[in-house]
Amino acid sequence: MIPLALIEDALVYANLLLMLTVGFTLTYLIAKIPNFAHGEFAGIGVYITFTVAQVWKSNPYLAVPLAFIISAFSGALIYNGVLRTLKRFGGTMISLTISTLAMQIMISALLNIYADYLYPIAGAYSRLFLFRHLDFEFIGLPGVLIVSTIFLLTLITFLHLMLTRTRFGISLRAVVEDSSLASILGVNVELACTISWMLTAGIAGVAGSLLPLWFQGHPYTGSMLLTSVFAASILGGLSSIYGAMIGAYIIGLTEIFGTYLLAQTFGAQLTAYRSLIPLTILCIVLLIFPRGITGLIEDLQARRASKAMVKIRGEGS
Amino acid sequence: MMENISWLLDIVVFFAVYLIVTLALNLQYGYTGIPNFGLALSVATGAYTTGALAGRIGMWICGIRSDLDYIMYNPMITSMINSAIRYDPLKGLTIFFSTIIIVVIVSAIIGFIASYPAIRLRADYLMMVLIAMAEAARIIGLNYTPLVGGTTWVSVPNVFIWMGDMASQFLIITILAISILIFLFMQYLVSSPYGRLIKAVRENELTAECVGKDVVKVKIQIMMLGSAIAGIAGSLWSFYCGTVLAAAYTRTDWTFWPWLMAMIGGMGNNIGALVGVATVIICRRLIIYYKYSLEAYIPFSVVWLEQILLALALILVMMFRPQGIIPEKPAKPKIKKTSQQ
Amino acid sequence: MDVMLEVKDLTKKFGEFRAVDNVSMSIERGKITLLVGPNGSGKTTLLNCIIGVYRPEYGRVIYDNIDITGRKPHEIVKMGLIPTFQIPSPFYKLTVLENLLLAYQGNPGESIIKCILKNSWIKSESEALDKAFRILDLLELADSYDKLAFTLSGGQLKLLEIGRALMANPKMIVMDEPAGSVNPVLAHRIFQDLRKIKDELGVTLLVVEHRLDIALDYVDYVYAMHMGKIISQGSPERVFNDEKVIEAYLGGVT
């Protein structure tokens, strides 16, 4: 029998991972580089929740909109301040990627400084904290599960509608496919990139701000999550945000349940190796189907389409 | 006076170890174009292998009871080995060199395994996999206690203890000598036809294929060679420290510092790596040296300041001097034109 | 006819689009064969199928009586069938000389083990150098042997591309637009060089070229492609007076 707490764990984790993965994949599609600092936006969210809950002693959910705004602002700053400048200086794809890694180090150091600074102010330990006790409960379910699920559903709907119904969303998809054609048609590609970085960073910030309500928050939250985010987006295929969603849920659930099952079978010490599970999946995906789930689906569709054609031809002759 | 010398020796050993790591990175990225962001993986492999094996090899060589738990009785075992080799240089040297040989083999194999899933794919996949692999190595090191004691540390035998008072100085000189040897080896390697081949792989994989080169094979070879060299650095560092602490092999310390050094000095150029390492080590040591005076002015730990400066330096170098202090130079033909019509 | 390369019923599809549609051709040993056709007629795709960049859906490529269909480019190169590219893509940050030396086949110094022992490769390296300088002299590039490839002009890059192919012990060279986007004087020189190479080394050449005005006088046999198919073949005069070919260029027929 799987304990209820474990299911809650798995769902909350998968929800948060999904928010991060969708953002990571979207920035990857638009900027064409993996943003290794993406996890750090979640780190920013974590510390905003700490500030709200421990320093201001208010409801931790107040941190959510704040985290969105501050992370989004940092995203725009990184894109315009670092990546765009580097591009102007003739930076290659590799040097842009290195710069995201540098930003990752920098934000992580700043979070550490902030944590040190908060320690005397908050009068609480600022490097490993958990706010489950501050969360509300609704029909026996933890508030963070409900809130993150609602947020997630809203997010998916919003993203879907934005990307298919609005001019901005359509131009984003156009930039993803062919940025020079999009610019010919009048899309300001740099502006579109900035907005998408803000959006994805903001979403990551929200995920981070919800995290300490269920899991332990610390300055390294972002980089700890990075392996899972990579695994989820590569499993999803790195080519569509819907693939990323499926990938994130699979990785999130496997990570939690897999750890539980392994610990049940081989002993509790195995829980420490949790992040090896997404890494293993990542390697398997790359070795067997490097185009991920999206690739599998596309192959399936192509095969079905060509079968249908053969059929039509057979009927015709 | 003594203090100044030990300070200097400290810099020398830092320089030597980081030089080896940076040379490995330069071989992989600078010459072959493989962006190895999992450099810490190879260094950690070297260190963990040393931590796990140097003492065990010592137990075997010195005939110490093998039913003792290696981790639990580690300090005792190490002191038993140390006293066994105090008057037996041969045993000490055997431990030292056999460990390094094993480290080379293990690191090369780990380098192969870590890069295998993504070496045929685009560079960004490889970057992600290698970062994740380095993280995984740290997690295994921190949690699998039989390896290097998990969150505690294991000690490494003092293999030069037979030198008496000069043991640590002699170790430092050995490390420096090994790093110089590796530097000379690299210089030799990159000026050979193989060096030309790896540069060709970096410049254009398709063209390299079309002049009959097996690109994937070359990349795998370089991943293995580079990892082995970085592994040696990890091993030497462990011998120098006398201990192996799993938590010490972080992304910042063993991936980004070498990246910064290689970038500052100039990629694709071993002299550049040398200059880069020297520059960064001196700056970094100065920060540590003036740490206490600095700490009065900044309200937080200097560690974070160091990291922020590292990140800033990396970005600024890429913006304003992407070719580094000493840019890559075209190779001159080794042999004079023998005929001209 | 002594056939060097034979393409049998080759078809390459991209999705449903047949870029190369059931093409057969035979290329005679020691001759220069020209392949022409308007844009999008499938010439480059055909070349890529021959040199192993693409794997064709149907058909075979027989080179020197060996079936090479679906082999990897570097294996095919080792057999002496050398491709050159339409847009020159040398190793930009290497010198002209190094670019040539890289194309030399079978240098033991390019093995990770043997490169350590200088004695094992020094002989073949100096042979390679001799050969490289001979080729540089032939192409009149000898003065810029120590220049980095990216500092060369467009025309010199084209010459380097040819030199690289020569360096690799070619039995046959497949060229995509050797004289594309260079000035007419140099273009003529390139074709004269090709002719010289053919005569002196007995190399077989398959050339795709759009500068028909220039190529015409130097080639032995012409194939014309349109919409993925061969529409005409024969001597240059015959093909260029073929109404079908002219109309294909002017867009009249399909």
Added chain:
Amino acid sequence: MIEVYDLNAGYGKLHILYDVKLKVNDNEIVTVLGPNGSGKSTLLKTIMGLTTIYGGKIIFDGKDVTKLRPDEKAKLGLAYIPQIGNVFTNLTVKENLIMAGLTLDKSEFNDRLEYALSVFPFLKACLDRKVKTLSGGERQMLSMAMALIMKSKFIMFDEPTGNLAPKIATEVLNKIIELREQSKLTILLVEQAARKALEVSDRAYLLVSGRVIYEGSSKELLEHPELGKLYLGVKKL
């Protein structure tokens, strides 16, 4: 409408266009002809701002636009339909049309959309289909429809009939004439299929090896006895 002076351009270090001079008057159709690799497409890309310009000037509507970004040029009313990749294959037909009308306001867009759909009625049936599922001819029609929607005074087409069956090619060219007459557009056409393009255009330029070697009325060129040989560059003028 547009004037190009002594244009030298290429990709990076690859010099392709040499001293190209070109002029298109208001409401005129001008064809640029030339064999493969003569630099026709590069010319259009350069006018749109997608290549490296080494020297020369581009004047559009009396304004120097040499250094503007492509999206800024698009907002001025300069449109360019590339030869390949002129539609977004992962987007639906409707979304492609929306992309074409990005610089328009809502009501104007709706008017133009309606007009475009009336010109290409078959598109109405497949508004929600992904472009991936359309055939080559249908895609070309879609890109023409996009050209109709674009808020442009001047459109450049790069081989609109390339790879099309002759019947559809004729239809495409007829639509281009219609476009000129109904929307008062100025059109610069790059074609390899010379004969048909000359029939629909007013003036023509013949580009060989990145240089203009003939400039004059289409009719004259069409009736030139050695057009074929001239075109192939086999014959000197």
